[in-house]
Amino acid sequence: MASATLSAEMRSERGKGVARKLRAAGRVPGVVYGHGRQPQSLSLVARDLDRLLSHIAAGSTVIELTLGKATTKTLIREIQRHPFKKQILHVDFMELVAGEKVIVDIPLVFVGIPEGVRLSGALLEQIVHSIEVNVDPSNIPNHIDVDVTNLAMGHSLHVRELTLPAGLEVLTEEDATVCAVVAPRAVVEETPAEGAEAGAVAEPELIRKTKEEEEEK
Secondary structure (H helix, E strand, O other): OOEEEEEEEEOOOOHHHHHHHOOOEEEEEEEEEEOOOEEEEEEHHHHHHHHHOOOOOOOOOOEEEEEOOOOEEEEEEEEEOOOOOOEEEEEEEEOOOOOEEEEEEEEHHHHHEOOHHHHHEEEEOOOEEEEEEEEEEHHOOOOEEOOOOOOOOOEEEEEOOOOOOOOOOOOOOOEEEEEEEEOOOOOOOEEEOOOOOOHHHHHHHHOOOOOOOEEEE
16 A cells, blocks of 8 residues: 655635635645545645655555644545646545545556567557556555566457456456557658648647636635
8 A cells, every 4th residue: 555644734714815825825725524524624835745746646645644633544536736837726635434445546557568569569558547446445556567468469458357456346347458569550651732832831729718726625
């Protein structure tokens, strides 16, 4: 089970104005909720949160969250980010209860070089990068290894064929294709349309409306 620690401060004030002041002060507003407890608003040091998220799988790592003198085990359930900045706007934590299963996405790690890649010059196409499972918090694995060594060209691997740790109830469709070894695609050189000006490249105009999400839950 992957785990990490993080400190937070409880807060009683809520609203857009409070959230803006917290972010301006280098903090991130958040909330912790869970079985048998009322949602508690909190704030975290943005730098500490960024550092933590840079080296963990946020959705499957148990966070030991320190609130004052108490520590509780949690999972990050939602991270709201600014639409074009790196800034985190809000984070939700769910408190874990021993013996009460949770649904999480477990990352897949592809191990080995497929036979089709080594002997036939094929390509490994990774289609599914995580699977959804129902699991006790104490049994959440860091990741699941997917051995692709024996895959020949034209062969694929499905969710039902994965070797999984004990205690996982897989919720992802068992017939879903995890990866496939495919022939390399031929490179086709396109001929410019008649009448097109030499060197002229038409690019689509991208129009994107952005709006900062300031409202807390």
